[in-house]
Amino acid sequence: MRVGLFVTCLADLMRPSVAFAAVKLLEDAGCMVEVPAGQTCCGQPALNSGDSVDARAIAQRVIAAFDGFDAVVGPSGSCMGTLRHDYPALFADDPAWRARAESLAQRSHELLSFLVDVLKVERVDARYDGKVTYHDSCAGLREMGVRDQPRKLLAGVQGLELVEMRGTEECCGFGGTFCVKYPEISTKMVDDKIAHIEASGAGTVAGGDLGCLLNIAGRIKRRGLPVRVVHTAELLAGMGARPSIGEPEGS
Amino acid sequence: MQASGTTFPQRVSVAIVDKRLQAALARASGGLAQRRAALVAALPEFEALRERARCVKEHVLANLDGYLERYEEQVTRRGGQVHWAATAEDARAIILEICRKANARTVTKGKSMVSEEIGINPALEAAGYEVIETDLGEYIIQLAKEPPSHIIMPAVHMTRQQVGDLFDEHHRPLGYTKHLTEVSEMVDEARQVLRGHYFRADVGITGGNFLVAETGSSIIVTNEGNGDLTQTLARVHIVTSGIERVVPTLEDATTFLRLLARSATGQETECYTTVSTGPRRADDLDGPQEYHVVLVDNGRSKMLGGPFREMLRCIRCGACLNHCPVYTSIGGHAYGWVYPGPMGSVLTPLINGIDKAYDLPNACTLNGRCQAVCPVKIPLPGLLRELRRQQFESGLTPAPIRWALQVWAALAKRARLYHWATRIAIPLLSRLGRRRGALSWLPLAGGWTGTRDLPAPQGGTFQQAWRKRRRGQR
Numbered sequence: 001m002r003v004g005l006f007v008t009c010l011a012d013l014m015r016p017s018v019a020f021a022a023v024k025l026l027e028d029a030g031c032m033v034e035v036p037a038g039q040t041c042c043g044q045p046a047l048n049s050g051d052s053v054d055a056r057a058i059a060q061r062v063i064a065a066f067d068g069f070d071a072v073v074g075p076s077g078s079c080m081g082t083l084r085h086d087y088p089a090l091f092a093d094d095p096a097w098r099a100r101a102e103s104l105a106q107r108s109h110e111l112l113s114f115l116v117d118v119l120k121v122e123r124v125d126a127r128y129d130g131k132v133t134y135h136d137s138c139a140g141l142r143e144m145g146v147r148d149q150p151r152k153l154l155a156g157v158q159g160l161e162l163v164e165m166r167g168t169e170e171c172c173g174f175g176g177t178f179c180v181k182y183p184e185i186s187t188k189m190v191d192d193k194i195a196h197i198e199a200s201g202a203g204t205v206a207g208g209d210l211g212c213l214l215n216i217a218g219r220i221k222r223r224g225l226p227v228r229v230v231h232t233a234e235l236l237a238g239m240g241a242r243p244s245i246g247e248p249e250g251s
Numbered sequence: 252m253q254a255s256g257t258t259f260p261q262r263v264s265v266a267i268v269d270k271r272l273q274a275a276l277a278r279a280s281g282g283l284a285q286r287r288a289a290l291v292a293a294l295p296e297f298e299a300l301r302e303r304a305r306c307v308k309e310h311v312l313a314n315l316d317g318y319l320e321r322y323e324e325q326v327t328r329r330g331g332q333v334h335w336a337a338t339a340e341d342a343r344a345i346i347l348e349i350c351r352k353a354n355a356r357t358v359t360k361g362k363s364m365v366s367e368e369i370g371i372n373p374a375l376e377a378a379g380y381e382v383i384e385t386d387l388g389e390y391i392i393q394l395a396k397e398p399p400s401h402i403i404m405p406a407v408h409m410t411r412q413q414v415g416d417l418f419d420e421h422h423r424p425l426g427y428t429k430h431l432t433e434v435s436e437m438v439d440e441a442r443q444v445l446r447g448h449y450f451r452a453d454v455g456i457t458g459g460n461f462l463v464a465e466t467g468s469s470i471i472v473t474n475e476g477n478g479d480l481t482q483t484l485a486r487v488h489i490v491t492s493g494i495e496r497v498v499p500t501l502e503d504a505t506t507f508l509r510l511l512a513r514s515a516t517g518q519e520t521e522c523y524t525t526v527s528t529g530p531r532r533a534d535d536l537d538g539p540q541e542y543h544v545v546l547v548d549n550g551r552s553k554m555l556g557g558p559f560r561e562m563l564r565c566i567r568c569g570a571c572l573n574h575c576p577v578y579t580s581i582g583g584h585a586y587g588w589v590y591p592g593p594m595g596s597v598l599t600p601l602i603n604g605i606d607k608a609y610d611l612p613n614a615c616t617l618n619g620r621c622q623a624v625c626p627v628k629i630p631l632p633g634l635l636r637e638l639r640r641q642q643f644e645s646g647l648t649p650a651p652i653r654w655a656l657q658v659w660a661a662l663a664k665r666a667r668l669y670h671w672a673t674r675i676a677i678p679l680l681s682r683l684g685r686r687r688g689a690l691s692w693l694p695l696a697g698g699w700t701g702t703r704d705l706p707a708p709q710g711g712t713f714q715q716a717w718r719k720r721r722r723g724q725r
Contacts (some may be wrong), residue, residue: 016269016713043663045659139617142619175617218689
């Protein structure tokens with residue numbers, strides 16, 4: 001299967017290892033992975049700020065960049081939710097683009113649900129020693145139906161003990177531009193999330209969206225807490241031992 | 252009732268450090284969400300009920316004129332009177348006129364969010380009427396001279412201690428001298444104080460959870476029975492309700508009642524479900540002599556034909572508030588008007604003007620939990636985003652945000668330029684944070700770095716590393 005990797009802007013800029021982990025997982029499952037150079041971002045900052053003109057322009061470029069792939073897969077429920085649910089709605093009045101957007105929407109998948117639901121991956125060959133709790137990122141959970149898939153694969157990682165935290169389905173307070181526009185509310189929310197992580201006894205929190213993870217890791221780092229923050233794909237690709245989010249490279 | 256001169260961010264700053272408020276919010280919302288979840292899990296047909304409710308509401312909204320005419324016909328046939336109020340001001344004038352004609356002095360009130368929306372209490376008081384709220388929560392905030400902070404639990408922001416002190420102050424002159432610390436004692440004392448008012452009242456005002464077109468009935472649900480006493484013992488009963496609250500039949504109403512109790516308070520059914528159909532008939536033992544329904548539009552018919560129609564499905568259960576991480580972080584008063592939380596963030600700009608409540612649609616992470624629990628499946632995050640779009644198009648979005656978006660979008664639309672620019676910028680940023688693995692300060696990023704570090708980029712961009720790897724493989 002020819003898979004186009006939707007890198008996501010955050011993985012591209014902040015944490016390429018997440019995208020490399022996605023490539024490894026997809027290739028191990030037998031996919032031929034390509035990375036179109038015409039992609040930048042899914043356009044959520046414009047879309048969620050009410051700038052539908054720019055959101056449409058960016059969507060058109062993504063749609064064109066991923067023409068012809070059997071599947072379009074990205075390591076983010078949020079970005080892939082935008083491709084699947086928001087792009088068709090953006091072109092409600094434009095039949096030609098609407099059809100292309102619908103085609104992309106039908107081929108778009110969040111990484112973990114693609115591995116488990118489409119490729120029927122049962123387990124991955126990886127090791128991570130430690131207690132891990134999984135944070136359900138909102139868009140992945142509610143827009144893309146990602147809940148059991150990451151848990152299933154994480155449970156199969158050697159040495160990994162999966163524990164559930166309380167309030168795992170509660171928002172971490174990232175919310176894109178929300179976290180910089182309303183930092184007080186956002187900080188209260190991420191502190192609530194961190195309290196649940198700490199109470200779970202896990203030394204590592206994993207999640208499927210870099211936005212949430214940067215927010216959680218950034219606050220954990222500021223407060224000097226000994227919790228590692230990693231993307232689920234990194235754990236599953238056997239890259240969990242490399243420096244976690246907010247840890248210096250080479251440490 | 253409009254908010255006083257403070258801004259949303261100012262009210263947030265106060266709420267977030269208010270320890271008593273935070274304790275009250277944490278206690279209330281967590282418990283309600285759990286109770287609801289348990290009941291939903293125990294009812295296999297809950298999803299089917301939601302879908303049915305959504306369909307009934309959509310059908311009613313598509314035929315609203317017909318159902319409202321049918322409803323008025325039935326109310327009139329049973330001796331009641333329907334009044335149409337296009338605005339909040341009209342609604343106040345109609346109610347004042349009914350009270351004047353009835354030679355009223357004392358008005359009791361059951362809980363009604365529409366009555367809050369139209370600001371009837373200040374209008375009645377200004378006209379010299381004695382107004383007594385009979386719902387315990389509403390009674391408490393009336394004593395405290397505060398607006399409700401939740402559409403179902405108006406005093407949810409207050410602690411038991413605060414209520415005890417309030418009762419000391421207001422009940423002592425009535426002969427109640429004991430300082431109360433237990434909730435059950437407070438309920439008893441409030442009941443005793445309220446009991447006399449019901450009998451003295453000339454007019455009783457209630458809301459209407461559902462209006463039944465088939466029978467001309469209005470239905471209210473309460474847990475205290477105060478609504479029954481308010482509407483049965485006064486000479487005149489006034490129902491205030493929004494025009495969107497009509498349902499075709501009594502049977503349809505039962506669908507909503509099952510959803511409402513579970514979604515609102517986590518109960519299978521509320522303690523009292525009361526159906527009122529017209530004034531007292533010749534052979535009735537009790538009931539009001541006059542029965543009036545004030546149907547309030549106040550912006551609703553404008554929503555009907557536009558992108559916000561789905562908001563008119565709302566049955567005011569409050570589930571979206573209880574599950575909203577923003578509401579449970581800041582409480583209802585921070586929103587500045589009578590409707591807080593996700594439903595309020597949609598309604599307030601629509602009723603008061605999108606330029607009057609810029610922050611409300613924006614102070615949301617679009618996490619979607621509200622939509623997931625909404626008993627009538629209102630796509631609240633989508634509606635909030637549509638409000639943002641309208642704000643952006645009317646130039647209400649602040650200039651710095653617009654500029655930043657423009658710069659970013661100019662890059663994001665040009666992949667080649669974007670990859671070139673990020674290939675230069677990202678390694679620089681990475682080097683700045685290399686030692687700690689994170690940056691504790693960045694220019695123009697105070698919103699992030701005020702309370703959080705920014706994890707440093709790993710090094711170069713993925714796009715660059717990927718092309719390099721591919722070249723190496725060839």
